[in-house]
Amino acid sequence: MTSGxxxxxxxxxxxxxxFLYLFGPLMVMGVTAFNTPSYPxxxxxxxxxxxxxxxxxxxxxxxxxxVNSIIIGLGVVVLSVPIGLAASIIMNQIYHxxxxxxxxxxxxxxxxxxxxxxxxxxxxxxxxxxxxxxxxDTFYKGIILSILGQSSFVAAYCLLIIMAxxxxxDRAQEEAALDLGAxxxxxxxxxxxxxxxxxxxxxxxxxxxxxxxxYNTTTFAILADKTLVTVLAGEVxxxxxxxxxxxxxxxxGLSLAxxxxxxxxxxxxxxxxxxxKERARLAERGELELA
Amino acid sequence: xxxxxxxxxVPAIVILAFWxxxxxxxxxxxxxxxxxxFERNGTVLGIAFVGLVAFWTLxxxxxxxxxxxxxxxxxxxxxxxxxxPEDIATIAQYTSFFVNPTDGAWNTTHMYAFVYTxxxxxxxxxxxxCICYPLxxxxxQSGTTQKVRLLMLGLIVPYWVNEILxxxxxxxxxxxxxxxxxxxxxxxxxxAPIDFLGNNTGMWVGLSYANLLIMIFPLYNAIESLDKNQIxxxxxxxxxxxxxxxxxxxxxxxPGIASGCTMVFMLAAGSLAAPLFLGGPRTLWFxxxxxxxxxxxxxxxxxxxxxxxxxxxxxxxxxxxxxxFKVKLGEAIR
Numbered sequence: 001m002t003s004g005x006x007x008x009x010x011x012x013x014x015x016x017x018x019f020l021y022l023f024g025p026l027m028v029m030g031v032t033a034f035n036t037p038s039y040p041x042x043x044x045x046x047x048x049x050x051x052x053x054x055x056x057x058x059x060x061x062x063x064x065x066x067v068n069s070i071i072i073g074l075g076v077v078v079l080s081v082p083i084g085l086a087a088s089i090i091m092n093q094i095y096h097x098x099x100x101x102x103x104x105x106x107x108x109x110x111x112x113x114x115x116x117x118x119x120x121x122x123x124x125x126x127x128x129x130x131x132x133x134x135x136x137d138t139f140y141k142g143i144i145l146s147i148l149g150q151s152s153f154v155a156a157y158c159l160l161i162i163m164a165x166x167x168x169x170d171r172a173q174e175e176a177a178l179d180l181g182a183x184x185x186x187x188x189x190x191x192x193x194x195x196x197x198x199x200x201x202x203x204x205x206x207x208x209x210x211x212x213x214x215y216n217t218t219t220f221a222i223l224a225d226k227t228l229v230t231v232l233a234g235e236v237x238x239x240x241x242x243x244x245x246x247x248x249x250x251x252x253g254l255s256l257a258x259x260x261x262x263x264x265x266x267x268x269x270x271x272x273x274x275x276x277k278e279r280a281r282l283a284e285r286g287e288l289e290l291a
Numbered sequence: 292x293x294x295x296x297x298x299x300x301v302p303a304i305v306i307l308a309f310w311x312x313x314x315x316x317x318x319x320x321x322x323x324x325x326x327x328x329f330e331r332n333g334t335v336l337g338i339a340f341v342g343l344v345a346f347w348t349l350x351x352x353x354x355x356x357x358x359x360x361x362x363x364x365x366x367x368x369x370x371x372x373x374x375x376p377e378d379i380a381t382i383a384q385y386t387s388f389f390v391n392p393t394d395g396a397w398n399t400t401h402m403y404a405f406v407y408t409x410x411x412x413x414x415x416x417x418x419x420x421c422i423c424y425p426l427x428x429x430x431x432q433s434g435t436t437q438k439v440r441l442l443m444l445g446l447i448v449p450y451w452v453n454e455i456l457x458x459x460x461x462x463x464x465x466x467x468x469x470x471x472x473x474x475x476x477x478x479x480x481x482x483a484p485i486d487f488l489g490n491n492t493g494m495w496v497g498l499s500y501a502n503l504l505i506m507i508f509p510l511y512n513a514i515e516s517l518d519k520n521q522i523x524x525x526x527x528x529x530x531x532x533x534x535x536x537x538x539x540x541x542x543x544x545x546p547g548i549a550s551g552c553t554m555v556f557m558l559a560a561g562s563l564a565a566p567l568f569l570g571g572p573r574t575l576w577f578x579x580x581x582x583x584x585x586x587x588x589x590x591x592x593x594x595x596x597x598x599x600x601x602x603x604x605x606x607x608x609x610x611x612x613x614x615x616f617k618v619k620l621g622e623a624i625r
Contacts, residue, residue: 015426015429018422019445021500022445022449022500029456029459029463082343083343086339086340086341089340090340090341093332098316101305105305111605113561116561119581120355123358123359123362123595148350151351152352184333185336188333215453216562229455232453232455233455236462237567240462240463244459258451263444
């Protein structure tokens with residue numbers, strides 16, 4: 001055996017261990033969702049059951065939390081994607097000297113522990129909304145505070161995602177449109193925005209997901225309301241039930257389906273792009289032959 | 292309320308600084324073809340952009356932070372007395388971190404919890420760096436495109452499951468009736484179950500597990516852009532593998548290492564779920580103490596002061612890391 005194959009074997013073993021660490025706990029949890037004992041255990045596997053999924057469905061607080069989580073997630077998307085877009089455009093046009101300071105301010109929420117974002121959001125908005133009775137009654141609510149608190153760092157994610165695509169924008173396109181008589185707002189709506197569409201879409205997805213699974217900020221900002229994650233946290237603190245495993249199985253199933261769909265769409269898009277290129281090449285050859 | 296109004300003064304100064312900078316720059320390099328921001332975007336869009344960003348940076352980022360800091364310099368008062376004559380600036384909340392206000396003795400519990408949090412977070416960061424580096428290197432340098440894509444997918448899927456459920460899965464595995472204890476007892480290594488949760492093994496595993504992905508992506512991005520020829524050249528010149536890593540790969544990947552370490556440390560030090568669900572009953576994690584000040588003691592000023600101490604420590608640590616790796620902040624966060 002050469003040292004090369006030994007190295008390769010060790011590397012393979014290492015990757016195996018890494019993914020065992022990554023997936024092992026989840027797989028064990030997945031098995032407990034289908035096992036009958038009320039204490040979640042994988043071994044011995046007594047008998048197959050779907051009861052825990054039914055229990056999950058009937059869990060009132062968790063379903064209420066789920067609805068709130070979805071509302072908050074959508075709110076965060078609506079608020080932070082436009083903010084991220086606006087910030088990336090300003091970042092692109094701002095004077096050089098001011099750019100690093102602007103960057104520091106906008107990126108600082110990513111470097112702040114989520115707990116602190118949650119605390120500061122509650123303290124600030126309690127006084128800000130508390131100025132009048134009306135705003136206090138209408139806006140000082142867990143759902144609204146959660147949207148505000150989460151948006152502060154989710155908008156920074158959006159900024160980074162949109163910025164990455166914006167830097168690849170070819171200014172010549174903008175100049176061509178302007179030469180053809182378009183106004184600046186028209187350039188924005190008809191050229192820049194369609195160009196940024198994929199980035200806006202992924203920013204939206206990331207925003208929703210990071211809002212949906214956030215715990216550290218939400219646990220403070222949610223006040224007396226609840227989201228799926230805070231309900232879960234309460235359940236895990238109290239004890240263990242296979243219904244939680246069942247929830248995890250659903251989430252893993254959904255995410256696997258999402259990943260597969262994403263992969264298929266991406267392959268199809270790539271195939272379409274290469275077909276387009278081929279067609280363009282053929283068309284060009286045809287033109288050359290005609291000339 | 293006057294001291295709380297201070298919080299509004301700082302952003303005003305920063306905005307003024309931005310405005311002066313832009314005026315100054317406009318005068319320095321006067322360029323007749325240059326268009327102002329509102330000319331370039333149209334008035335309506337320009338106002339919308341500036342308005343959105345102003346709302347974000349002022350009302351969601353700077354003002355809440357500053358307001359929290361101001362709050363931490365206030366005494367704890369019932370709501371009715373806020374803004375009254377007793378509402379004076381004080382550093383009592385900060386001194387209470389060092390000296391216990393009730394009996395005047397050193398506040399060793401909280402100081403110990405603080406040091407413990409920092410040390411464990413730093414150790415977890417280092418462990419994750421060691422675990423992730425080989426895989427990141429493999430994915431960036433020797434894996435085929437197909438394989439790397441599959442590995443990426445494998446890395447991302449577990450992170451769609453939220454933090455709480457991941458902590459729950461670790462707990463199932465490590466509990467006294469869990470699979471690992473069953474296995475150990477089955478083989479006969481121990482007779483009684485080992486209390487992995489009580490002795491904080493669970494918390495360490497949870498912290499490391501939660502942040503694997505945060506470490507691996509910056510590393511991968513940094514190593515990926517390294518020219519393979521450099522490694523080939525080093526190998527041809529007879530460098531052993533560890534020397535190649537020490538002298539070629541690691542110096543090149545420094546920004547990635549710094550950025551991964553910064554993020555993992557921040558997330559670990561600020562994490563709430565792992566210590567809460569996986570730590571032993573006597574474990575004092577700093578964020579849990581802050582949490583208790585808010586929800587059990589209802590002492591918001593003191594909680595704010597502690598949160599600010601944590602934030603300051605995190606910033607200091609990050610600055611130290613960046614200095615150590617000689618990386619600029621802009622390079623580290625991308």
